[in-house]
Amino acid sequence: MNEILEKKQLNPTVKLMVINAPLMAKKAKPGQFVIVRVDEKGERIPLTIADYDREKGTITIIFQEVGMSTKKLGTLNVDDRLHDFVGPLGKPVEFSKDTKRVLAIGGGVGVAPLYPKVKMLNEMKVSVDSIIGGRSAEYVILEDEMGKVSENLYITTDDGTKGRKGFVTDVLKELIEKGNKYDEVIAIGPLIMMKMVCNITKEYNIPTMVSMNPIMVDGTGMCGGCRVTVGGETKFACVDGPAFDGLKVDFDEAMRRQNMYKDMEKKVLENYEHECKLGGILNG
């Protein structure tokens, strides 16, 4: 169990791993997440489930290497084993039977948790238009997969190296202004992107689901580190979410909380990179 069966580099900082986890694959549903530990001392890293295969007994994770722990995870290879792999955690997403047409918006690595939801909607025969974006062409992930499950797929890049130059929100606005009607919008990506999307959908009164990825420790409701304010109420993203009503989420608070350990995370990363360099020298 927990062996890496497949590893792919999706872009310079994003990797995909298929993990052997038969029991978890039986239970996983779109919207749920896992917690990974790379080694004995490792941090507990929450990652959304990007895909699962009940028959093969596998869970797919996609992660961006931002800090020491995700970088270390990225150094593991096929046949290596994750020290710990916990899940599926969090609430699965639910869609009303009346949902006929959905607009799915994904930014950067946020397309990874978006994909299983769109796939699910596709299986429910709901029509989905998707907008996926990235900094530049190489940062746009899962284009083929998203294309297969979307009615229309729009791509944006900040620098115009792929698709249309601009932000996902530009296309969102345009689609709405052109008179497209959506029962629901799903937006997953950086907090600032989700906030901008919600600012627009709020104006048009379109229900909007977002997925939060706050700092957490246990992932089972025990620590409360993942507190998110939704509609003035404190929720725990790990057990009440991670999907929430985006029109009610306090994104400014979430962005602030995300930065709580910035300085300490930087220190750990510097330490790690220094050690890697030393290791590199010693190993010739």
Add this chain to the structure above:
Amino acid sequence: MPEQEPNQRNKNFKEVALGYEENMAVEEAERCIQCKNQPCVEGCPVHVKIPEFIKLIANKDFEGAYQKIKETNNLPAICGRVCPQESQCESVCTRGKKGEPVAIGRLERFAADWHMKSNEDKIEKPVINGRKVAVIGSGPAGLSCAGDLAKMGYDTTIFEAFHTPGGVLMYGIPEFRLPKEIVQKEIDSLKKLGVKIEMNMVIGKILTIDDLFDMGYEAVFIGTGAGLPKFMNITGENLNGVYSANEFLTRINLMKAYDFPNSPTPVKVGKKVAVVGGGNVAMDAARSAKRMGAEEVYIVYRRSEEEMPARLEEIHHAKEEGIIFKLLTNPVRIIGDESGNVKGIECVNMVLGDVDESGRRKPVEEKGSEHVIDVDTVIIAIGQSPNPLITSTTEGLEKQRWGGIIVNEETLETSRRGVFAGGDAVTGAATVILAMGAGKKAAASIHKFLSEK
């Protein structure tokens, strides 16, 4: 009992109390008058044969004393350290009527430590009867239940949600009160008995109780504790620098944030810390904050010291270590700076009024007494409730409105046949020894249930 000096120990995580030397233990044991009615045994939730083990210590048969305790208590080294003896066995000690009661807890700890130092556990694996029982949670309730079941021959598997077994003994109670090596040894001896422990298994998510029955488990014990932190619902509680005691202690104890950056999980302690609450968890958090380098640590509690639920010894130790007690003080909001970090906690003074439903005098706000304590970290330690992960995914499992699982008090069986529960998951946050007692009781009930099945 010898202890580390307060000003030395508040800078390290090593155990505070150092334990008796042999001669001290014998001397203390000789104080027991071996009275006929043995009130101490009645005062113990698991009825340890106290006068008998103390007599063995007085006779210098330390291993014999340990074995005597072990007859009814699966985890003596742990209980000797964290049991509230002053409100159990020692509170009814005949010697205590005039002067100091016999130090039963310290003697228990002595016998357990002596055994660990001197003897390799010769554990004989019991003959397995082939019947599978599942235990959910590896805290004190789960460990003691699994231990008893294994001894009776059941093929016992513990399912633990975390990556390390031990529950609150590992994530909650700090090293300086309960060295993790001791917990590890107790867990190792369970494994030698044949108990299997499956880590990273969040029951209710990866498997439900019904799945466990489908997999051939014939009975299930739920010992999932009270892990859900309570917050105060006051303004500013989501500012950066506000922790639940659970998060703060888990980061330090389980994730080893004291060893940052060698251990990559961080914790922000700050220079001035306010811990809200008056129980053992509040004391643990305050004393941990001090050890992590905080200059000023406050306990903010809305009643007076007399009503504090923490053990006397913990309060005493906290004071010795320089924790500042702000009693009859209640937080009304947490104040942040322009970047959203905690910079203070606004409190009001309280006065004690009439006795309330908890039997304690109710604190009432004193008008116009608002004042701000400058702090950069706030830790909320006002209690925990049971986690709903299992109750919400198990059909027909009845629970109290506050989340506790409802059981038959005699058998600890829940509203679901073959499913038993005990410890904090049933009672709400209580003590290690009560959870252990419940685990033992449930093991006996499970045995009866399966024998009659």
